[in-house]
Amino acid sequence: MSVTQLRPGTASTPPPRATSGSLLQKKLARQPISALTAYDYPSARLVDEAGIDMVLVGDSLGMVVLGYENTLPVTLDEMLHHTRAVARAVRRAFLVADMPYGSYHASPRDAVRNGLRFIKEAGAQAVKIEGGSSRARLVRRLTEAEVPVVGHIGLTPQSVHSMGGYRVQGTSLDAMHRLSADARALEEAGAIAIVLEGMPRELAAEITAESSIPTIGIGAGPDCDGQILVFHDLFNLTFSPPAKFARRYADGAAFFASALAQYRDDVATHNFPSDAESYHLSREVKLGFEAAMEAARPRVRKA
Numbered sequence: 001m002s003v004t005q006l007r008p009g010t011a012s013t014p015p016p017r018a019t020s021g022s023l024l025q026k027k028l029a030r031q032p033i034s035a036l037t038a039y040d041y042p043s044a045r046l047v048d049e050a051g052i053d054m055v056l057v058g059d060s061l062g063m064v065v066l067g068y069e070n071t072l073p074v075t076l077d078e079m080l081h082h083t084r085a086v087a088r089a090v091r092r093a094f095l096v097a098d099m100p101y102g103s104y105h106a107s108p109r110d111a112v113r114n115g116l117r118f119i120k121e122a123g124a125q126a127v128k129i130e131g132g133s134s135r136a137r138l139v140r141r142l143t144e145a146e147v148p149v150v151g152h153i154g155l156t157p158q159s160v161h162s163m164g165g166y167r168v169q170g171t172s173l174d175a176m177h178r179l180s181a182d183a184r185a186l187e188e189a190g191a192i193a194i195v196l197e198g199m200p201r202e203l204a205a206e207i208t209a210e211s212s213i214p215t216i217g218i219g220a221g222p223d224c225d226g227q228i229l230v231f232h233d234l235f236n237l238t239f240s241p242p243a244k245f246a247r248r249y250a251d252g253a254a255f256f257a258s259a260l261a262q263y264r265d266d267v268a269t270h271n272f273p274s275d276a277e278s279y280h281l282s283r284e285v286k287l288g289f290e291a292a293m294e295a296a297r298p299r300v301r302k303a
């Protein structure tokens with residue numbers, strides 16, 4: 001058993017909650033928006049308490065937490081489960097949840113029903129879906145159903161097979177025009193923000209300048225309105241070399257490995273737990289216990 005100290009109750013005044021409006025205000029004031037993924041209660045609390053503006057329960061969950069090869073197998077139930085855990089932790093940041101592959105592709109009716117679950121059951125403030133112009137009608141449907149939508153264009157991991165791998169997008173003039181048109185279509189359909197992933201800096205800068213909604217970049221250069229990274233990339237917890245854009249802020253793997261080796265050795269050498277880390281009987285109970293043990297001990301008769 002281990003006890004996590006949950007948030008104090010209603011006595012403390014909660015900090016003001018970020019909204020799509022406050023994110024837009026940051027864009028207009030040219031204040032960069034910080035965003036990070038989180039998938040569970042402790043990491044979400046750390047991210048929220050660090051003052052990050054937006055928390056995304058990304059379907060990168062599948063790769064960095066659940067050990068899948070890509071994001072495609074992630075289920076709606078898995079995303080809802082992790083979004084609920086994150087929602088219990090987040091007080092300040094704007095909370096966005098990824099709709100997983102297959103949850104918005106079959107029919108608009110199912111997509112809206114699934115999107116509503118993230119808001120109603122899991123506590124997200126918006127959902128994110130991948131794709132550009134081809135998703136514009138769906139973005140409109142979701143928005144009309146009071147499900148705010150963050151778009152995601154460029155390198156869209158759910159399209160790994162149609163892209164032929166994870167490749168930087170928008171590198172030809174044609175592709176640049178298509179991605180600019182995608183961003184416009186999403187904005188016109190009502191998206192509240194757009195993630196720009198894996199595209200040349202120049203293109204992301206152009207889309208950002210043309211958009212009236214915030215752009216949040218990942219591998220898209222410094223000119224976006226905000227930046228997002230995957231939590232596990234920040235802390236070297238992915239067991240793989242980082243992508244070019246993923247700056248490591250701490251070596252979590254080395255930190256954990258050294259603590260784990262220390263724990264293993266302490267157990268092996270009887271250094272853990274110490275007497276101070278053990279519970280003890282009270283003096284009274286101890287005396288009674290020792291007397292009872294003594295009385296129960298078999299006596300050897302003298303001949």
Ligand code: KIV
Binds near residue numbers: 058197229
């Ligand atoms: O799933 C995810 O983590 C994402 C971010 C990389 C934007 O979509």
